[in-house]
Amino acid sequence: MKSTSPKINRKLVLAISVGLMAVGAIAISSWPSEAQGTSDVTLIKNATILTVTKGTILHGSLLIRNGKIAEVGTSVAAPAGATVIDGTGMFVMPGIIDCHSHIAVEGGVNEGSVSDSSIANILDVLNPEDIDIYRDLAGGVTTANVLHGSANAIGGQTIVIKLRWGQPADKLVFEGALPGIKFALGENPKRANSTVLPGQVRRYPATRMGVEDVIRQSFTEAVEYKKKWDDYNHRKSAGEANLIPPRRDLRLDPLVEVLEGKRYVHSHCYVADEILMLIRVANEFGFKVRTFQHVLEGYKVAKEMAAHGAGASTFSDWWSYKLEAYDAIPYNAALMTQKGVIVSINSDDAEEAQHLNQEAAKTMKYGGLSHDDALKLVTINPAKQLGIDNRVGSIEVGKDADLVIYNHDPLSVYAVVQKSIIDGKVYFDRDTDIKNRAEIAKEKQALLEKERQAGGAGRGGRNGGRGPGNLIQDREE
């Protein structure tokens, strides 16, 4: 069986910035391909293993069998036929989990036309060929919470995916992970920063009060809707015949699921008072806010969030990019952690997602989190927030073999991802990527040359050209 031994290229390590740029460049022309991996059994040997929950193992080995972590320790032998990855000098950590992503979405991240767009579902528009999947994979991300945008008080339905590059959309979905719904508070849903262009009517709501009103209104409808169905089902099961069933409403169905605890609420927010507002509304209607997203003033109301049981998914040190982000401090993650909130650091952005390890590392400087607590911000904590910590987020026997291999400590700025592994399969391999670049360039050149020789062969010109590739991608945090 094949044994690969990635060598540390010292030049690459030194030229770290060049290296990081290269990862971006690779991906532009990469093509989805089946993940590598010739056997169901793989051994990573002689590496520094950062389990996150069970300490660090020096010169450790990790056995992967059928996509799961089978053994971890210092004396794990390679079974016959296993693929062996030499981890000498390498660091292995759980795959990074990005709790706030907008990658892999086709045809608009926001259904921004209405204040409650809970009818829309990211699951319907997953695009497994979005190059950002590959780029984020090259940054060590293996799982992402793909969210609707923040243009609406109640946004669309959300989905957790594994970045199984090359697989069709339905194979990306994280099996068994509870779906979510995006809420948004503050400037975005009230459209404070949106350009009102000729012909545009400013949408309700225009204030933070209005945002609360929209949420309250929708849940009032959802409660009535649920009652209507409960009544119908009750009367029907009591034997009443010839009843006209209520109309099924795809906008209210997910809100009923929220009320029944079958769907997580991930709410975009910034300022302290709106965080408290949503906790009050949630308590009133009897649902939980699973995570507050961005939550830059979370440090002011961390106790209240902890009491509600909400997690916080924030940025490391982005601030002042709009009025409601003025009170942000880089100590936010550490302070919320100290108050008992489960905290994660998210990307909200395909580029940011490529260095979430570094974003986590900043909390060691700002707030003094320990090495393991910093790592938790992008591994086990987001796994807990998404309810998938029984499967991913740490290196433990029985968990999914979702792993990243770095050439340095992942919390070092010198760390560059060598391999990203999901379910025991290598989905990103830096050596392979670099090796394939020349071939890809050659094929591109050949195809361009073929087109050129066909000589303006655009017979049957294309109509309008509003191809799917032309759809405007709306990326809002």
Add this chain to the structure above:
Amino acid sequence: LTLLKPLVSIARLLARKYRGLKLEAAKQFVKEPVMRARGVRRILSALVLSACALGVWSIYSTDRARADEPSYFAIKNARIVPVSGAPIPNGTIVISHGLIKAVGANPTIPPEARVIDGTGLTVYPGLIDAGTDVGLGAAAAPAAAGGGGRGGGGGGRGATTANVPLSRGPEDRPATTPWESAADQLMSSDARMATWRNSGFTTALVIPRNGIFPGQAAVVNFGEAEHTDELVVKTPAALPINPQGGRGEYTGFPSALMGQISYVRQVFIDAQWYAQAQQIYEAHPQGNKRPAYDHTNAAISHALANKELVVYPAQTDVQILRALKMVPTLGARWALSGAQQGYEVSDAIKAANVPVIINVNWPVAGTGGGGGGGGRGGGGDLPDPLRTLRFRDRAPSTPAVLAKAGVKIAFMSGGIANPKDILRNISKSISAGLPADVALRALTLGAAEILGVSDRLGSLDVGKIANLVVTDGDIFADATKVKWVFVDGRPFIPPPVPDVPPAGRGGGAGGADISGAWNLSFTTDQGAMQASANFQIGADGSMSGTVSSPYGTAQVTRGSVNGNQFRITISMQLNGQPTDIILSGTINGNQLTGSFETPDGNLTPFTGTRPRASAEEEVRQ
């Protein structure tokens, strides 16, 4: 009426005599019979009108096309390709009163038939374009179409004009007019019907424009008739859904693809609920609340009950897999349309057992790529990614791959401006491995089967509609000329037009002329506005120019024209931010209709005129 009978006989005699004279004198059938028929018609009309009452006219007008034209034709000594069976190397086909009377090596030719010597000619069934808007006239201005549905207008994110009602959710039925019918929208003034016919396309699935549920499609013969109603072969023939289109015709909810998909799903849930609720209510009105009448629910539930064919578009592999998963949940019989990246997912298509109407308007460079699922905004300055290049290279192989997998296929022109390019593009597929006989079948009987009209169209069989195309060579050979076309048994001779060179690359050269100055008019909530635009097309096809409006002057960063469709990106400062605005729409001589689109999807319709053209108009007035 008894009085009129002799008159009719006289007229018929005269007509026959006239024809006989012509026949003898010419000894060939080069003069266009329709022209001659019109001459006869004029004589007849004069005779009838001067002689008698208006009642006579009505007799003729009801069946005018056939009353004064030859009803029998025979093409002999021709190569006949019936599609339903083996080609007849030297055969005869007889047409009688619009239908095929006989096909074979040597059938009896009725004495009254006009006989065409088919030596060196090949007779095919009329070709079918299984998806087009040909027949519906030039594209309407987006604003005009906005009225479709109760809430055709804008929502908060994208109001177009201040006076159009908002679409705030599925209940407003945005861009939804399933009760409309292409059969009712046919316009005899659409000159493209003749150009399609002249290229051998006798029949099309005509799909209404505008909207997510634009209305029901009809199978239409591209003949000539006093009333366009006579051209309709079958209606409703299909229920098209367009979740990705329609952005030019409505705004408000739903503005993103995911909203549109959910909306489509909700409409079908509503329609099924409506049918159920109506049924229960009609049987048990007492004690049940009356389900409210809903035009959309009524139309869609009717279509579902009639097992109408839903036509759902999907272009890339990602979109196709998405459709294969989503559309079967709607509870309708369906066909996939577009499917240009079908070569990637033929197994899944075959497994779903869904027929595919392939859009043969293959992607070309410089038109936004359109492909590869995640293909990032094509048309920019970045070189196209490998995925897009591969897509452009391989798209024409889709018919071969799907046919080989055993998928039922047909072809649609999908916005191609010159119908000759439909066959040219299919020839590319033949070069990419599609057997020519499979291609021909997809263009004839295969399409008829998918559209549910194979009992009357699609092959040269006795009793079927006499739609024929007669060529001087193989239908797919570029040099081949169409010599005759028969639609509903009426003969047409395509004018010997100089061959139009293939449309060029996307950048400007490929279509109508947009270069020069334009005055653009549009309405905002601040009232009527004017902009002046000037477009230039460089030797390399690249577009440049400016657009000046009360919002400032914007530079054209890129643009393309294909056929009569334009798409131009301008960059301007809005609120201190450089903002790309996209102008897209249709060129119609000296008229532009289209819309401005902002990055967040707001659409403002505009119309444009040439400054000189409007000045001339003023002079004339």
